[in-house]
Amino acid sequence: MNDIDKKNLDSACETCPVHQRAYLLKLGVDMEEWNYVVALCGNPNTGKSTVFNALTGLRQHTGNWPGKTVSRAEGGFEYGGSNFKLVDLPGTYSLLSTTLDEEIARDFILFGQPDVTVVVVDATRLERNLNLALQVLEITDRVVICLNLMDEARRQGLQVDERRLSRDLGVPVVPTSARYGEGLDTLLETIHDVASGTIQCKPHRIQHLSPSLSKAVSELASQVETAFPGLPNARWVALRLLDGDSRIAEAVKLGELGDLSKSAAEENEVERSMKLEALS
Ligand SMILES: Nc1nc2c(ncn2[C@@H]2O[C@H](COP(=O)(O)OP(=O)(O)OP(=O)(O)O)[C@@H](O)[C@H]2O)c(=O)[nH]1
């Protein structure tokens, strides 16, 4: 492969879907007819289902998460010539997996690697809602913040500087009043632009781990990568292991992470060779 081909492949990779097709299939999401997968998460009662219904209309169906009694809704929409699959995740305050709902939301974002994760936040309770948003920014960089209930914030005399928020978080922030359909066109456009790579996110991450923690995370992350080649977010897994996350420790012991990394890596390999073939 010459340099130009290599460059083309690199730039193609920057904009191609990043989702883990094999793992999404395990979670019951078949990407056959879809270009991009978008996850919708947020604290309970922030308007996720209202946003979901507004974006997908009648193109949706509901069921349960595979093997779980937690209900899920997924649907689709078309924008800018691409088909988007939208998955409504259970409402959660955190991704640290103390409940089944949190575990489902976390696994979907962490291992399914949606092309875009939309975090719906309540503009009238920003401080509490940003906890989840910051956790999401730790594990994925393709995020759009949907700053919902703006009508309610205005009614309460609250002003939110969405530009400043966007600058501080390093990802786009779109103000909406989903119940009244306000801001949803911009939300669609922004989801499209992040999915296609037109907008590049630079998410705010914790920069200053102490030197000893930083060293421990790097060492453990490289062991995790050796044990589970191709696993996305090995650093985050290492951090959770050091924090004593029993669910992640169990997934490591039972080899569940191994299943995921193997299928994801195989999938990537197939996609890569197809791209190389197309270039030759
Ligand atoms: N005023 C106002 N109300 C809204 C807005 N968006 C949603 N709501 C209302 O907020 C309530 C909760 O909305 P849902 O869409 O069910 O919220 P959710 O996040 O899916 O809730 P859970 O699935 O229970 O976590 C409903 O009564 C909606 O009509 C908005 O922009 N403004």
Ligand SMILES: [Mg+2]
């Ligand atoms: Mg809901």
